[in-house]
Amino acid sequence: MSNDATISRRGLFLKIGFLFNGVVATALAVPIVQYVASSISRSRANGYLSWVSLGRINDFPEGETRLATFRNPYVMPTDGKTADTACWVRRIEGEQFQVFAVNCAHLGCPVRWFPQSGLFMCPCHGGAYYRDGSRASGPPERGLFEYPIKIQNGEITIHAGELPTPGQTASVEPRKPPCA
C-alpha cells in the first residue's frame, strides 16, 4: 500500500459507500433472481405434473381415437381457457390405451386425427403420424408425445401438466424408434 496522502477522508467514504451499495445490491439480487426463476425452480421442487382424469374408459370406444380435454393441474387465476388442454385418446382394446399430446413433435402445432386414413396430420408444416403415434412423414424427428397412463376405478388418468416440447421429455415418454 502506498502511503501517499492521495486518498482523502471523503474519497475513502465515497469508496466505502459504493462498496456498501454493492453489498446491498448483491443481497437484493438473491430474492430477485429467485422470483424471476420461480417458474423454473418450481418444476424441480414440487413439479407441475400430476395425475388427471380424462373420464370413464367406457366413454372411449374400442379401436377408435377420440379427442379428450382436461383442465391443467397447475392453474393460475388469470389463465382462463388457456388452462384447458386437449389430447388424443386411442383405445386399442380393453384397458389398452395410448394418449397423445395434440402438439406436433416438430414445432407444437395441433395435429388432427383422420380416422379414414388412420393418420394424424399437422396443418403447419405437414408432419404426419400413424395411429400408434409413430412418425409417418414430414419434418418431425420422432413420434407424437405420449402421456403416461393409469386406469383406476374404470377411469383413465394421465400424468400431465407441462407443455410437451421436442427438447424436453419430462412429461412424455419418447416413442421407441421403429425397429430397423
Add this chain to the structure above:
Amino acid sequence: MRLIAKVGEWFDARLQIAAPIREAVEHPVPKNTASWWYVFGSAALVVFALQFVTGILLALVYVPSAGEAWSSLQALNHDVSLGWFIRALHGWGSNFMVAIVLIHMMQVFLFGAYKFPRELTWIVGVLLLLMTLGMAFTGQVLRFDQDAYWGLGIGASIASRVPVIGDAVVKLMLGGPIIAGATLSRFFTLHVFVVPGLLIGFVCLHLLMVLKLGINEWPMPGRIVRRATYVGEYHELTKRDGAPFLPYAAWKDAFFAAGVLLAVSACAMYFGPFGPTGQPDPTIIQTVPKPDYFFLWLYAVLSLLPPSMETPALLVGPVVIIIALLLLPFLSGEGEKSWRRRPIAVMTVLLLAVALSTFTRLAEVAPWSPHMNAWSGDAIPQQMLAGTTALERQGALVFQAKQCRNCHALGASGGERGPALDGVAVRLTQDQLIRQVIQGGGNMPAYGKNLNPAETTALVAFLQRLHPPGQAPARDASRGLVIDDGADRRPGGGR
C-alpha cells in the same frame, strides 16, 4: 407573438436548452446528403413515436389477462368508439416500422455508413433492429388469439431445443408449465416496459452519435475511408460544401415522415385492424396457425429445411447472423464506401432480398401444409371420371375418403404437399403405384395398414387412368417376358 416569445425566454432562462438544440439542428451537413435516400432513419423515429402514442391509447382498454385479453380486443374492435382505428394504426404502424427499419439498414449498408468512425452507430442500429423485431413478435403475442397461442407453442418448441438448458428456457419464457396467464403477463411486460425502455435509450444513443460524428457523406467511387485521414476530410467537406441540416436537408425528412404517417393511416382506415382471430382456447384444434407477415420467411425456412439441419440452423443460424452483423464494421471498417465499387455488398443485399421475398411468398402459399379439408371439400374433376369402370370409380372414392387429396392435387385443387397426380400413370407403372401406396416413402406415409387389398386394387386402378389424352401410361416392358401371355393375372390387373 411577443407574449409567446417572452414566455419562451422565461423558460429558456431556466432550462438553457434553446442554444444547444439550435446548434444541433443547424449543424452543417454535406450538401449531397440532402437526398431522398437519407429520410428512412427519421421516418423510423416518427413511426416509433406513433407506436408509442397508439400503444398507450390501447393500454387504456386492453387487459393483459389470458382470460380476458381476447374479449378486451373484441371490445376495442366493436364497442369502444374508434378503438378499431387505434388498433389498426398500431398494427399497420408495426408493419411499416419493420419495413422502414430494414430499408434504412439496407441504405446504410450500401452507402458504407457503417465504416470508420461510425462502427458503434451501426452496432447500436443492429440492436435497434433486433428490438424492433422483438416488439413485432411480442406484439403479435399480445393480440392473444389462436395464432398468438400456437405461435408461442412454436417459440417454446424452438427454445426447448437448446442443449442442456432448453427446458429451463421454456419455463422461463412461459412463466410456468404451459402457455397461460403468466405467459401473457410476461410478454406484456416485455412489450410495454422492457423493450420500449431499451428502444428509447438506444434510439437516443444512435441519434447522439449521428449528431456527434456527422451524417455519412454521399459515397463517391474512389473516395477511400482511412482511419488516419477520414475525420479531417469529413470536416473539410462539411466546411467547403456544407449546409445547415435545418432547413437544408430536414424538409425532405419532414415530407417523407408525413407521407409515411399518411400511408399508415390510410392502410389503417382502409384495411382495418389485424384480428384477433379465434379465441385462444387450446381445446379448439381446428386451426391453421401462421405467423405475422414479417416472420413468414422463417415459417417457410422451418418447413423446407431437412430435419437433421433444423435444430442446428435454428440455434446456430441466428447467432451467426447477429455476430456477422455486429462484426461487419470491424471486418470492413475502411476502404470504398460507394456501392459502385462494392459488388459483393450489392449482391449480398440482392440475394437477401430475393431469398426473403421468395420465402415470404412461399409461406403465403404454404405448399408444404396439407389442405385439411380437401378430401371432403374438393370434388374429383368430372372428366377424370368420364367413361370409368365401376372399379375405377370405387378407387376415386377411396382416393377421397382416405384423405389422399389433402396432400395430392387433382385438376389444380387439393393439397400440394405431395406431387399433383393428374398424370401419375405416365410416371409410375402399376407395380410402382401399388408399392408407393402400400409402403409410402419419399415423404409419403405408408398406407398398407389402412387399405385392404380391395381398396388398394381399386385405388391403383383409378390412378392408372390418370394420364393425359394421347400419352400412354407407363408400362413394365419386362412383364411380357415374365408372364407368358403378357396379361396381368393379379386381382385388379388385366386392363
